Each structure stands twice: as C-alpha cells, then as structure tokens.
Amino acid sequence: MRALHDGWTLRQVGGGVSRVPATVPGCVHTDLLAAGLIEDPYLDDNESRLTWIGRSGWEYETGFTWEADGHDRTDLVCEGLDTVATVELNGVEVATTANQHRSYRFPVRELLREGENTLRVRFASPVAYAEAQRAALGDRPGSYEAPYQFIRKTACNFGWDWGPSVVTSGIWRPIGLHSWSGARIASVRPLVSTDGPDGHxxxxxxxxxxxxxxxxxLTVTAEVAGVVAETVLAPGEREAVLAVRVPEPRRWWPRGYGAQDRYELTVRLSGPGGEDTWRRRIGFRDVRVDRTGEGFTVVVNDVPVFVRGVNWIPDDCFPARVTRERLAGRFGQAVEANVNLLRVWGGGLYESEDFYDLADELGLLVWQDLPFACAAYPEEEPFATEVEAEVRENVTRLSWRPSLVLWCGNNENLEGHADWGWQDGLEGRTWGAGFYHGLFPALMAELDPARPYWPGSPYSGHPGLPPNDPARGTVHIWDVWNREDYTHYATYTPRFVAEFGFQGPPAHTTLREAVSGELAPDAPLVLHHQKAHEGNAKLLRGLGGHLPAPETYDDWHYLTQLNQARAVAFGVERFRSLAPYCAGTIVWQLNDCWPVTSWSAVDGRGRRKPLWYALRRVYADRLLSVQDDTVAVVNDGPEPWTGELELLRLALDGEPLAKETITVEVAPRSVARFPLPDPVAVPADPSAELLSVRLDGHRALRFFAEDTRVAFPAAAYDTEVTPAEGGGLDLTVTARTLLRDLALFPDRLDPASSVDDMLLTLLPGESVTLHVTGSPDPAALVGRPVLRCVND
Structure with a gap:
C-alpha cells in the first residue's frame, strides 16, 4: 500500500483555526499542540479550556501526485477514522463514516487524476453527533453525563473517573492507496485449534x-509447518475454507506454563491477475472456561490457569502516540510484576496489532471486552448495523491470536441495568441486552466458535441471576474503596474477581511535571488531576487506623501510595489463598492514560508506583500469606514446594519469643493452609510483637496490631551508597531498629531514576541493597523525603 501520510494540513470548519501542519496518523489535539495553538491538555487544568475542540468540525487536507500504474483497481484504505467523517477525493464525496472502531476501503480509481490530486477528510463534531443521536433515540442512563454511548467511539474519550475529557477527531490509523489487479485477499479468518496431539x-x-x-x-493455498492445503475458486466464487492438520505441533502456552511456540501460516491467492499473500504467526492451543459449580476458571490446553491479571485502559488519550516501543515497556512491566493476563477494558478500544503481537510473543493472555461500558446503549439504527460491522471486522482480525482467550460483551452494563436504577429511566427503551445476549453470541458462534464468549462483567452466568454475585461467574468489588475498609476483602469468597482496586497518587515527579502550582493534597491543580468522586477524601479515609494521618504533602504522598499497595496486596492474598475455588484476580488497573491520582500500578508517565512492587510480590509463583489463624502456602509454579515452614513470634527488637516448625509439601498449582499454633499466634503484647513466617527463602511478616497502635522505635539505620557495576548506584541500608515498609523515591532527585525494589520491612541487623538507575545525588538519596519508612 502507498501511504498517504505526508503534506497534511488541518483547519477548523467555520472557526478561527486556519490551516496548520497536521501529522497523520494523529488527531486534532496533538496537531494544535504541535502548532503552539493550545497548551498541553495533560498539564495543570488546561483540559478544562479545550472542550471546544470536541464541539468543532475539523478538516484534514493533503495533495499527492498519481500516475496510472497498470492495475485494474485502486482503493483508498482508511484503517481508522475518528469518528464522524466525510471523505472527499478531488472534490467528490467518496463516503461518510461514523465508527472509530472500523476500517474502510473505498474504490477510487475513477476519481484519481494523472498528476496532482487532493484528498480531504472532514470531521463533524463528535459531541454534537452524539447529542443529536441522543435526542433522536431518547436518553439512556450512564455513569457520566456525556453522551458517549451514542457514538461508536472510545467511551473514556469523554472523561472517566481517572481520565480527562479530550474528545478527539482525526485520522488515527494509517491511510493510503492500494492498487491491485484481478483479485485480492479481502480477509482471512483462521480458526486454530487442537485435536488430540495434532493441530488444526x-x-x-x-x-x-x-x-x-x-x-x-482462482487458486487458494494455505500452508503451515510444511503442510499445504489447496482449493480452486470457480468463476464467481469469493469464499473458500481450507483445512490444514499439523501433526503434533508444539503448543502455545501462557507465560509460566510453557513456551510460546508459533508457526507461520501463509495463505496465497493466485490467478490471471497475479498473486496476493497473507502471513501471520499462529499458535496451537485450545481454551475454554470451566463453569463447574458456577465457577469461572480459564483452562488452556486442558490445564487450569489461575489468572494473575491486570485491567488495561488506553495508554494515552491520543492513541497514535502509543508506539510499539512504549507498549513493549508497559508489557515488560506487566511481565516483571508476574502478570499473566491483560483485560482490555470495555470503555477503551480494540487495540493495535502491536498490542496483540506482544501478547502472543510474551505469553500474556488477553481478555477482550467489546467496547461498551457503564451505560445503556441504543440498539436501533444507525448503531445496530455499525455494531455488527465492527464486531465482525475485529473478530475476523483477531480470531487467530493465541493470546486472546475470551470475548466479553461489555463492562458493567448488565450490573448497571440490574442494580443501578437504570430501568425506571429507560422507560422501556433498548439498553444493549440484544447485543450482549443475542447478536454477539450469534456472531461468535459463526466467526469464532472455539473461543469462549461471556456476555459481560460482572456476570453470574444467566440473565436471570444477579450479575454481581461473588458465588457465581465474575464479580467486581467496589464497596472497598467507595465505602469499606480494605480489610472488607476478607468477607468475600468469590469465584473470580475481574475488577477491584484502591487509589494512590502518581510518582512525585509525575505530579510535579503535571502541576505548575503548589503540591498539596487539596491544591486546586492537584485536585484537577484526581477525577474520582470525593477521591482525595476517600484516600484519607482509606488510611483508617492502618497508618498515621499525614501532616505534610510528603507524608500524604508516601502514606497514600503505601496504603494503595497494602490494600491491593491484602485483596490479592485473600483471593489467591482461596484457589482453586477462586480462579483469578484482575486488579484495576495496570496503567494510566495521563498524569493522575488513580488506581494504577504504573502512572501516566510510565513510572512504577509502590503498588507495582507489591503486585510483583503477591503475584509471584510462590507466596506465603497469613490468613486469620492460618498460613496459606500458595504454589502456582510447576514444581512441588517442600521444606520446613518456620513460624516465629518476635519482639520488635527481633528477639524470638516463640518458635514452631511445620514440614510442608505443596503440590504444583495448588494452595495448602496450615493452622497457626497458639504459641506463635497469640501475642503477649500485640503492640510490641510480630509474626514471621519463612519457607525456602520466602518470608511474610504480620504485625499483631495496626501500625498506628504498634510501639515502633524511632527508625535508625546505616546507609552506604556506592557506584554500581554497569551504571547507577547501589544503596545499602542496614537496620539498627525495625524499619517498616522501607521505600525509596529517587525520581524526586532525578526524573529518569528508579529503584529495583520497595516496601521492605527489615528487622534489626538486617540489610538490603537497592539498585538505583540514573544519577541522583548520593547524599540526598539517604534522607527524607527520598528514603522513607513508616516509623521514620
């Protein structure tokens, strides 16, 4: 294909912005920013002054030369138009579109001229379009006032409780001309499965x-692993099905369960006009969801997989800025945190080829929500046709991906209809049930029958059941954070938790880069980067009796980040200890799309928050967790875990007060629970003692009282900073007293700096060496607010 990405200009239709250079792929916001016409919408409260962009029409224009190339056809291929577009070539209207989630191909040979040609793409206001559809079809309830359910566009573009309202327009994916003769491959939909030892x-x-x-x-062939199938399309025929059986291929496995072997599948079309070829790297694996006992267990290659997942939102409000390199960095952070599944959340979009390529390569399972979230959606035209077309296209596009293990119909729309008071407001109007329970399962049965479909999340398995029942299917837990203390997770015995989380601010440097004014929890610009309802009040309330009330910004930043990490870790440990009854957790959320206080583990500038380090620990293959009066030994690895479980009741100065040992042998992919003997379980003074649990180099510590009631000594420690081999610094901290949740924030000294570990509790006499990248000041590295612990 000949890309048409050069020479574009942009102007506001009927407005004051005359032609400025435009980048394609891209969007209006980034073009106006590059032209110096707007301030960065991610900084301060600039977002609030840029809502006019989404209420304006915009026109992109470019010129290009063309000469007859001897082909029968030339098509204009638009891989992504966001969203309400009119396409003109040399002054003639080619098409109108209204769906960001589709691609388009238009025959334009008759409109092309020898020499100079002009291509225009005019975008109508997406806000005005959505408002007009709402007026025509009748209002529907949703979680936000914006009419995002009335346009087939990324819902969170209109703002969310973690994202800004930056309603975009633009040519957001590649555009170009494709010339061809005779015949071409329009689509290939490989259904890849296993049949006994063989691949199919x-x-x-x-x-x-x-x-x-x-x-x-026309002759069509399909080849994989040296096996070839061939068929001939008779005159007039346009569809063929080729079956290839591959003897005993190596399986594709999720990370942690085996290798990610893949094979090249090549489909060729040949005829009088020449040859066309389609190539992809497929993986042989089968997948199902085991619903035994109304549970929800992902099974790959007949092996149950405990899901250690994270929810994924668009990584930038302007997706053309999300490069493969950036995705690789984010996926690397997921893998390093021992994640095995990404849930592509339904308020976002169908992700890029790079996204799924990386998932296939790394063995990260993908749960793909269809893009419907937190609202009642109309089922009438023009949406019925658009929705079917977009789902058909994207299922065809992704059906061969080994990483993709589940299609899900929506996010929280079933719960909203059942539990959020929508029914009275709907007054009998459609709300999406026909999609989730009718159209989508029918399309999946037709197009992708070997991959599970789940109508929505949360969902209990039947339309007549309460959708958010922990005892069935998938559950979302949001009373914790909104109302309840995080210890309330212990009251849940769920089958599968697809959403739960707790907020914390971004890295200090991320917040400092985004806010030019005062950094204080209640400063107006800091609050602008907190989109959750009463979010900062919930942050402070969430500290509860766990941690002291912060007196300064630095205390607030450290303690609320720490509390976020503790809250999520508490939930994950609880739910993992219930395996296999509970078969997975998907933490809300891995990433952010801009600098904001949110539920993410990695902030909007890609910096790891303390939650990330806690997630890495609680998502490890092997985990020790004290649950009430037992120790849960979680072994999600491929080998048995055996040894002497050492249980110590200690004074805060590290002196042993009681000791017990238990010989344990925990089978692979299983959990064993061992009662705590009274001598170690019952303290003489809860404020002055703690429990230490050790097994095979792993340790878990549990205090008998909340930190606010523990008689911590004033923190005392020695430090040594030395140059590290290969660059950066090594900081060794040696505890002279107990140090509770030691954390290092080197980004405060060098924005490019990071540390390899965090949230470490040291007993007196213990040491830890932390590796620090970048070039922070060694002297400043060892004091507040860079080096912190609870009892400092």
Missing amino acids: VEAHVTVERAGDMPDAP
Whole structure:
C-alpha cells in the first residue's frame, strides 16, 4: 500500500483555526499542540479550556501526485477514522463514516487524476453527533453525563473517573492507496485449534475480484509447518475454507506454563491477475472456561490457569502516540510484576496489532471486552448495523491470536441495568441486552466458535441471576474503596474477581511535571488531576487506623501510595489463598492514560508506583500469606514446594519469643493452609510483637496490631551508597531498629531514576541493597523525603 501520510494540513470548519501542519496518523489535539495553538491538555487544568475542540468540525487536507500504474483497481484504505467523517477525493464525496472502531476501503480509481490530486477528510463534531443521536433515540442512563454511548467511539474519550475529557477527531490509523489487479485477499479468518496431539487450522478466506475478473478461476493455498492445503475458486466464487492438520505441533502456552511456540501460516491467492499473500504467526492451543459449580476458571490446553491479571485502559488519550516501543515497556512491566493476563477494558478500544503481537510473543493472555461500558446503549439504527460491522471486522482480525482467550460483551452494563436504577429511566427503551445476549453470541458462534464468549462483567452466568454475585461467574468489588475498609476483602469468597482496586497518587515527579502550582493534597491543580468522586477524601479515609494521618504533602504522598499497595496486596492474598475455588484476580488497573491520582500500578508517565512492587510480590509463583489463624502456602509454579515452614513470634527488637516448625509439601498449582499454633499466634503484647513466617527463602511478616497502635522505635539505620557495576548506584541500608515498609523515591532527585525494589520491612541487623538507575545525588538519596519508612 502507498501511504498517504505526508503534506497534511488541518483547519477548523467555520472557526478561527486556519490551516496548520497536521501529522497523520494523529488527531486534532496533538496537531494544535504541535502548532503552539493550545497548551498541553495533560498539564495543570488546561483540559478544562479545550472542550471546544470536541464541539468543532475539523478538516484534514493533503495533495499527492498519481500516475496510472497498470492495475485494474485502486482503493483508498482508511484503517481508522475518528469518528464522524466525510471523505472527499478531488472534490467528490467518496463516503461518510461514523465508527472509530472500523476500517474502510473505498474504490477510487475513477476519481484519481494523472498528476496532482487532493484528498480531504472532514470531521463533524463528535459531541454534537452524539447529542443529536441522543435526542433522536431518547436518553439512556450512564455513569457520566456525556453522551458517549451514542457514538461508536472510545467511551473514556469523554472523561472517566481517572481520565480527562479530550474528545478527539482525526485520522488515527494509517491511510493510503492500494492498487491491485484481478483479485485480492479481502480477509482471512483462521480458526486454530487442537485435536488430540495434532493441530488444526481452518482458514476461512474471502477474496475480492476486480470488475473485469468475475469469471476467472482462482487458486487458494494455505500452508503451515510444511503442510499445504489447496482449493480452486470457480468463476464467481469469493469464499473458500481450507483445512490444514499439523501433526503434533508444539503448543502455545501462557507465560509460566510453557513456551510460546508459533508457526507461520501463509495463505496465497493466485490467478490471471497475479498473486496476493497473507502471513501471520499462529499458535496451537485450545481454551475454554470451566463453569463447574458456577465457577469461572480459564483452562488452556486442558490445564487450569489461575489468572494473575491486570485491567488495561488506553495508554494515552491520543492513541497514535502509543508506539510499539512504549507498549513493549508497559508489557515488560506487566511481565516483571508476574502478570499473566491483560483485560482490555470495555470503555477503551480494540487495540493495535502491536498490542496483540506482544501478547502472543510474551505469553500474556488477553481478555477482550467489546467496547461498551457503564451505560445503556441504543440498539436501533444507525448503531445496530455499525455494531455488527465492527464486531465482525475485529473478530475476523483477531480470531487467530493465541493470546486472546475470551470475548466479553461489555463492562458493567448488565450490573448497571440490574442494580443501578437504570430501568425506571429507560422507560422501556433498548439498553444493549440484544447485543450482549443475542447478536454477539450469534456472531461468535459463526466467526469464532472455539473461543469462549461471556456476555459481560460482572456476570453470574444467566440473565436471570444477579450479575454481581461473588458465588457465581465474575464479580467486581467496589464497596472497598467507595465505602469499606480494605480489610472488607476478607468477607468475600468469590469465584473470580475481574475488577477491584484502591487509589494512590502518581510518582512525585509525575505530579510535579503535571502541576505548575503548589503540591498539596487539596491544591486546586492537584485536585484537577484526581477525577474520582470525593477521591482525595476517600484516600484519607482509606488510611483508617492502618497508618498515621499525614501532616505534610510528603507524608500524604508516601502514606497514600503505601496504603494503595497494602490494600491491593491484602485483596490479592485473600483471593489467591482461596484457589482453586477462586480462579483469578484482575486488579484495576495496570496503567494510566495521563498524569493522575488513580488506581494504577504504573502512572501516566510510565513510572512504577509502590503498588507495582507489591503486585510483583503477591503475584509471584510462590507466596506465603497469613490468613486469620492460618498460613496459606500458595504454589502456582510447576514444581512441588517442600521444606520446613518456620513460624516465629518476635519482639520488635527481633528477639524470638516463640518458635514452631511445620514440614510442608505443596503440590504444583495448588494452595495448602496450615493452622497457626497458639504459641506463635497469640501475642503477649500485640503492640510490641510480630509474626514471621519463612519457607525456602520466602518470608511474610504480620504485625499483631495496626501500625498506628504498634510501639515502633524511632527508625535508625546505616546507609552506604556506592557506584554500581554497569551504571547507577547501589544503596545499602542496614537496620539498627525495625524499619517498616522501607521505600525509596529517587525520581524526586532525578526524573529518569528508579529503584529495583520497595516496601521492605527489615528487622534489626538486617540489610538490603537497592539498585538505583540514573544519577541522583548520593547524599540526598539517604534522607527524607527520598528514603522513607513508616516509623521514620
């Protein structure tokens, strides 16, 4: 394809912005920013002054030369138009579109001229379009006032409780001309499965014929692992199915369960007009969801997988800025945190090819929500046709991906209809049930029958059941954070937790870069970067009796980040200890799309928050967790975990007060629970003692009282900073007293600096060496507010 990405200009239709250079792929916001016409919407409260962009029409224009190339057809291929677009070539309207989630191909050979040509794409206001559809079809309830459910566009573009309202327009994916003759491969939909030891590929191939080639026979072949299938399309035929059986291929496995072996699948079309080829790297694996006992267990290659997941939101409000390199960095952070599944959340979009390529390569499972979230959606036209077309296209596009293990119909719309008072407001109008329970399962049965479909999350498995029942299917837990203390997680015995989380601010440097004014929890610009309802009040309330009330900004920043990490870790430990009854957790959320206080583990500038380090620990293959009066020994690795479980009741100065040992042998992929003997479980003075649990180099500590009631000594420690081999610094901290949740924040000294570990509790006499990247000041590295612990 000949890309048409150069020479674009942008102007406001009927407005004051005359032509400025435009970047394609891109969007209006980034073009106006590059032209110096707006301030960065991610900084301060600039977002509030830029709502006019989404209420304006915009026109992109470019010129290009063209010469006849001898082909029968030339198509204009638009891989992504956001969203309400009119396409003109040389002054002639080619098409109108209204769906960000689709691609388009338009035959334009007759409109092209020898020499200079002009291409225009005019975008109508997405806000005005959505408002007009709402007026025509009748209002529907949603979690926010913006009419995002009335346009097929990324819902969170209109603002969310972690994201800004930056309603975009633009040519957001590649655009270009494709010339061809005779026939071309229009689509390939490989259904990849296993049959006993063998692999099976059923390649559904659709071809398009040029106008003067309807009666020519065409040969179609499919080849994988040296095995070839071939068929001939008779004159007039446009569809073929080729079946290839591969003897005993190596399986594709999720990370932690085996290798990610893949094989190249090549489909060729040949005929009088030449040859066309389609290639992809497929993986042989099967997947199902085991609903035994109304549970929800992901099973890959007949092996149950405990899901250690994170929810994924768009990584930038302006997705053309999300490069493969940036995704690789974010995926690397997920893998390093021992994550095995990404849930692509339904308020976002169908992600890029780079996203799924990386998931396939790394063995990260993908749960794909269809893009419907937190609202009642109309099922009438123009949406019925648009929704079916977008789902057909994207299921076809992704059906061969080994990483993709689940289609989910929506996020929280079933719960909203059942539990959020929507029904009275709907007054009998459609709300999406026909999509989730009718259209989508029918399309999946037709297009992707070997992959599970789940109508929504949360969902209990039947339309007549309460959707958010912990005893069935998938549950979202949001009373914790909104109302309850995080210890309330212990009251849940769920089958699968698809959303739960707790907020914390971004890295200090991320907040400092985004806010030019005072850094204080209640400063107006800091609050602008907190989108949750009463979010900062909930942060402070969430500290509860766990941690002291912060007196300064620095205390607030450290303690609320720490509390976020503790809250999520508490939930994960609880739910993992219930395996296999509970078969997975998907933490809300891995990433952010801009600098904001939110539920993320990695902030909007890609910096790891303390939660990330806690997640890495509680998502490790092997985990020790004290649950009430037992120790849960969680072994999600491939080998047995055996040894002497050492239980110590200690004074705060490290002196042993009682000791017990238990010989344990925990099978692979299982959990064993061992009662705590009274001598170690019952303290003489809860404020002055703690429990230490050790097994095979792993340790868990539990205090018998909340930190606010523990008689901590004033923190005392020695430090040594030395240059590290290969660059950066090594900081060794040696505890002279107990140090509770030691944390280092080197980004405060060098924005490019990070540390390899965090939230470490040291007993007196213990040491830890932390590796620090970048070039922070060694002297400043060892004092507040860079080096912190609870009892400092």
